[in-house]
Amino acid sequence: MLKIEKLHAAIDGKEILKGLDLEVKAGEVHAIMGPNGAGKSTLGYVLGGRPEYEVTGGSATFRGEDLLDMEAHERAAAGLFLGFQYPVEIPGISNVQFLREALNSQRKARGEAPLSGAEFLKLARAQADALGMDQEMLKRPVNVGFSGGEKKRNEMVQMGILDPKFAILDETDSGLDIDALKAVGEGINRIMRKPDKGVLLITHYQRLLDYVEPDVVHVLADGRIVKSGGPELAVELEREGYGTVAA
């Protein structure tokens, strides 16, 4: 579904990804773990299409298409979702307004009919309920004044509404209390654990993996995947630390 080969990427002239290889097949959940500065967030941004990051080599295909050739909004329409480590606050734009426009923009790009306001609200309310997010928050400006946990729940509500084929979730577990962690974990399973979907979980700690069990765990260090294994690798990392395991 997602195939990355020898990917090199830089920001401000500094190379961060140094020949990264990774393949996630449909129906799989992969976790990428690694120490700070290994390039985890860079990987998320490069796959999401953030313009500041420059791809200097290698390739990435998504469902057979050249991902790196698409703009960010085209990647979204193709079914890619990037969950942000730090969701951005946007004053003056309400969640519903933003998400309805985003969904209809994706649908338009795919040649599907737009959802009406009523249809959209029904969908948005159902997703907010499922994630335990107060419906009032749908009307509020995007992420403005939301706590860390509320922002991450909002990311999952967005994912539920947009219903992507593939989600790259960048430290979606950071800043969450246990209840929120559980809600987010269940959200990921409910929305993304499907035979035709895939997930790349970028995380620092093993705790989210207690809720969302990965099929494959990778260790990212210095811009490359240095080790891959089953779920037991995450446990080992948590116990031994990156220094020992990645060495």
Place this chain on the structure above:
Amino acid sequence: MTLDLPTKRQEAWKWSDMAALEAAAQSERAAPDVAPADLFLDIDGPRLAFVDGVFDPTHSRPGPVNVTAIGESSGHPLGKLAAGEGWLVRLEKGAAVTSIQIVHIGTGADNHVPARIELAEDATASLVETYAGTGWANRLTQISLARGARLMRSVRLLQKSGFVSIRDEADVGEAASLVSVFLGAGGMGSRIDGEIRTSGIGAYAEMGGALLTEGDQRQEAAVVVDHAMPEGSSRQIWRAVAADTSTASLAARVEVKRHAQQTDGEQSLRGLLLDRTAQVNLKPELEIFADDVKCAHGATVGELDQRALFYLESRGLTPARARALMTRAFVADALDRIGEEAVREAFAADASRWLEVAL
């Protein structure tokens, strides 16, 4: 016609585009390309249409608004040119007239219309003015609000070319309230010029809005609020959005006289550059002689937040839509001051239309 216009050497006119004004004044009149019916909003209330500054009775139902010679004069260099026949809203104590609509269509050359709004004690009025067409439209509006009177005024400049100059002179009495909101969303040059004096205790004065410029257009607003009496409050919330090589300028001044204690003033001037070649000038000024006052002020110019744009685009919005949404949100603060929903929505729609073309 020879014009004795202010020059750039005068501090208060240093950002003005008098060349555009003169060019508009020298343009030829032609058949109008827009009809009054296209410009009136679908709300009940008195309607007046002026074409090239001349009252057009066939498209008007003025109700309590009088079309008459306005005697007052102004010392303002542009305002003083607006003399002769104009319109007058004079309301008795406690009277209310809402949703007065005045449409100005220009076809070329210059036109000058004076206006006067006099609200007696506790009277209430709301009005919407729309400028369309081309040429130079020059207006003087003198406003006098007696104790407890309330006026909501919304003005949109939608001329596709030419120039609009507006001079407001207002006197706000005890516990009276004046709210004026301007939107510059056409292709013309403009100068919005206001002087508001609070002459009674507890007066409330607000003058603000949004100027949207593109191409090589120049628009500006220059507003002075003079707090002459205690316990008054004022707000000047202005947003400027400039694209291409255009210039939008905002000068806002608050004066608090020595005995005007407990004045509460808020001044927020913000500029957004859609292109690096565009220019926004901001000049916030406070002159305070009283010691017990609260005057919050802020002035910032910036570009759209790249992180926020990427966030919106990563959810599927095209770059153009993401920019439009962010820009609309940026000007919303200023336009949200309009009290009537239908008017507020119409102004928001005008701003959106401008954005769709500019972005």
